[in-house]
Amino acid sequence: MEYLNRKVKSNGQIDTRQMNGASNARKKLSETAMSPAPPAPRDKNTNQPEVGKQSLSGSRTCTYSMERDRIGVWGSGDGQSNSKLSGLDRLKHPGLNKGMAFSIEERQAMGIHGLLPPRVKTQEEQVQLCKLSIERYEDPLNKYIYLMGLLDRNEHLFYRFVGENVSQMMPIVYTPTVGLACQKYGLVYRRPRGLFITINDKGYVYDILKNWPETDVRAIVVTDGERILGLGDLGACGMGIPVGKLALYTALAGIKPHQCLPITIDVGTNNQTMLDDPLYIGLRQRRVRGPQYDELIQEFMEAVVKRFGQNCLVQFEDFGNANAFRLLEKYRGKYCTFNDDIQGTAAVAVAGLLASLRLTGKRLSDNVIVFQGAGEASLGIAELCVMAMKAEGTPEQEARGRIYMVDSKGLIVKNRPEGGLNEHKEKFAKDCPPIRTLAEVVDTVKPSVLIGAAAIGGAFSPSILRAMGANNERPVVFALSNPTSKAECTAEEAYVNTDERAIFASGSPFPDYRTKDGRVLRPGQGNNAYIFPGLALGILCAGLVDVSDDFMLLAAEALAEIVSQEDLDQGSLYPPLEHIQECSVKIAKKIVEHAYATGKASVQPPPLNTESFIRSQMYDVRYGRALPPVYDWPHDAPKVNVL
Numbered sequence: 001m002e003y004l005n006r007k008v009k010s011n012g013q014i015d016t017r018q019m020n021g022a023s024n025a026r027k028k029l030s031e032t033a034m035s036p037a038p039p040a041p042r043d044k045n046t047n048q049p050e051v052g053k054q055s056l057s058g059s060r061t062c063t064y065s066m067e068r069d070r071i072g073v074w075g076s077g078d079g080q081s082n083s084k085l086s087g088l089d090r091l092k093h094p095g096l097n098k099g100m101a102f103s104i105e106e107r108q109a110m111g112i113h114g115l116l117p118p119r120v121k122t123q124e125e126q127v128q129l130c131k132l133s134i135e136r137y138e139d140p141l142n143k144y145i146y147l148m149g150l151l152d153r154n155e156h157l158f159y160r161f162v163g164e165n166v167s168q169m170m171p172i173v174y175t176p177t178v179g180l181a182c183q184k185y186g187l188v189y190r191r192p193r194g195l196f197i198t199i200n201d202k203g204y205v206y207d208i209l210k211n212w213p214e215t216d217v218r219a220i221v222v223t224d225g226e227r228i229l230g231l232g233d234l235g236a237c238g239m240g241i242p243v244g245k246l247a248l249y250t251a252l253a254g255i256k257p258h259q260c261l262p263i264t265i266d267v268g269t270n271n272q273t274m275l276d277d278p279l280y281i282g283l284r285q286r287r288v289r290g291p292q293y294d295e296l297i298q299e300f301m302e303a304v305v306k307r308f309g310q311n312c313l314v315q316f317e318d319f320g321n322a323n324a325f326r327l328l329e330k331y332r333g334k335y336c337t338f339n340d341d342i343q344g345t346a347a348v349a350v351a352g353l354l355a356s357l358r359l360t361g362k363r364l365s366d367n368v369i370v371f372q373g374a375g376e377a378s379l380g381i382a383e384l385c386v387m388a389m390k391a392e393g394t395p396e397q398e399a400r401g402r403i404y405m406v407d408s409k410g411l412i413v414k415n416r417p418e419g420g421l422n423e424h425k426e427k428f429a430k431d432c433p434p435i436r437t438l439a440e441v442v443d444t445v446k447p448s449v450l451i452g453a454a455a456i457g458g459a460f461s462p463s464i465l466r467a468m469g470a471n472n473e474r475p476v477v478f479a480l481s482n483p484t485s486k487a488e489c490t491a492e493e494a495y496v497n498t499d500e501r502a503i504f505a506s507g508s509p510f511p512d513y514r515t516k517d518g519r520v521l522r523p524g525q526g527n528n529a530y531i532f533p534g535l536a537l538g539i540l541c542a543g544l545v546d547v548s549d550d551f552m553l554l555a556a557e558a559l560a561e562i563v564s565q566e567d568l569d570q571g572s573l574y575p576p577l578e579h580i581q582e583c584s585v586k587i588a589k590k591i592v593e594h595a596y597a598t599g600k601a602s603v604q605p606p607p608l609n610t611e612s613f614i615r616s617q618m619y620d621v622r623y624g625r626a627l628p629p630v631y632d633w634p635h636d637a638p639k640v641n642v643l
């Protein structure tokens, strides 16, 4: 039979990325240095190898679209062809399963006829069922468990469902519910998802990476669980975050699921509640710090390059403050990496601020900005604000002078009696006597922008908000802390206490607000989810390694440009969540263009049409044909399992 011959080829045509001068140095890091590939057929629009034969599509070509999406597979372990899989395997394989959408021919040819109810459903009907099913759950945690179960069963359906219902599903797979899921991870954990690497695995990290059954990993989100959202140290239970972030990589930016790998590095936890919890899933010990910790992370970075190549992206997520800054400085430029909490958050917040200028009629440099918090998020945003102000022509010192930071000890001032200023905070220290409370800082400084990222729920009291309203025609208030319980104020509080004049954004979603005169305000979600999926897509499409801050400013500008007048009129500084996939493509396009313009791209040759190249790389949530039609039901079917 013809289809018997249609096997996955293994000709290594994919890695057409040839290292350019800028990345030659990195070659030494890798045992798996890419070899120049034989020429592949080129797409006339993109000047890139055809889909299925290029950088993001897997390291092998194949005939069927489903195989094209999923080459290495759960269960095969070696990333070899799917031809070893039986029909039953395919039914159980989340990347290949179509459930009742398998056609009759497919069911017969794969030897699974009779294992499914007779009716054949469309994917649209399945999406409808997902909607009905999830609506039956009232408890968000149960909705989360349902969605993770769907992901475990049928990836295409999960991503289509989430992608078509972003504003309803994002709060479940992501903040705020993912925070609750992490706190209860011992309860919600069902099936293996992601890799756990512990301090006891030192010396064997590469072997653990080899246990991951997919070989074509392009993006890793890694946490050590020390600062999970604003919930603190959750140890190994932090795994929910890399899983959730990577679900958004695919749902929001079309990065293929099998190219994504969530990792949790378990060095213990200092959270006594976790340590005492019989359901806790991690090592029962206090956190290891110092040289042992650093050696483990170093081994991890090297093992990633050795296993997946030097262009494999490592997104650091929810590390504790001290490690986050240190590790970013240590690895940026040398490895393909960025820190989402510092850099991604900076980009989304600056995007919001740039958009706000269209409402206030100011330049960014005309603003006075007060931060509640001086950690990863706040300092990342503050530094990018300085960069954006400099781009407006404001001298650096003047730009820094317009930014005031409040940490747990009060306003950051020079010669603080209790000391404790690190080099990052020092740059924003003011030459004035200490001021202890945020309320006093707001009264003294009279900021036009107030940004909260300190995980102190309710820190923007009604009186602080009223002061913002009294001092500004349109006060800008960002309550960025996650999850919802940690938000500095709600959208309603921001509007009510400023005569509905506040320009508000928040890290976790808040419902629409109806004004006294009947207008509906839709507070935007100032969350790095608007940035990291598109940023990652751009990084991968360009083969970018050095994710410097100019890329972050570019991403911010790209996002701000997408915000329409209608969005602004509705009080939102961000495009609707329903458009977030388009935002990802636009951001990726800017990243790719800038990577080539600055000589930092390593995918060669450059695409002729950047946007079509990017789109051609993205995951298709629709099912492919599992098999070509070979006969009509109800005729006798050959008992052959070809896949």
Ligand SMILES: NC(=O)C1=CN([C@@H]2O[C@H](COP(=O)(O)OP(=O)(O)OC[C@H]3O[C@@H](n4cnc5c(N)ncnc54)[C@H](OP(=O)(O)O)[C@@H]3O)[C@@H](O)[C@H]2O)C=CC1
Binding pocket: 227, 228, 229, 230, 231, 320, 321, 340, 341, 345, 348, 372, 373, 374, 375, 376, 377, 378, 406, 407, 408, 409, 410, 452, 453, 454, 455, 456, 480, 481, 482, 483, 486, 506, 507, 508, 526, 527, 528, 529
């Ligand atoms: N919306 C988004 O996209 C993002 C939101 N976030 C959220 O931001 C929050 C903070 O994250 P991150 O910056 O990474 O955390 P960090 O731990 O790095 O920083 C927390 C900061 O808050 C300060 N702080 C603690 N207590 C107080 C207080 N009572 N008054 C003033 N400041 C205080 C700390 O002060 P000190 O330095 O003195 O310890 C520190 O500077 C989290 O809730 C997180 O979820 C983070 C990333 C993205």
Ligand SMILES: CC(=O)C(=O)O
Binding pocket: 175, 228, 229, 230, 318, 340, 341, 481, 482, 507, 527, 528, 529
């Ligand atoms: C959104 C995010 O990255 C955080 O709250 O940590």
Ligand SMILES: [Mg+2]
Binding pocket: 229, 317, 318, 340, 341
């Ligand atoms: Mg984070």
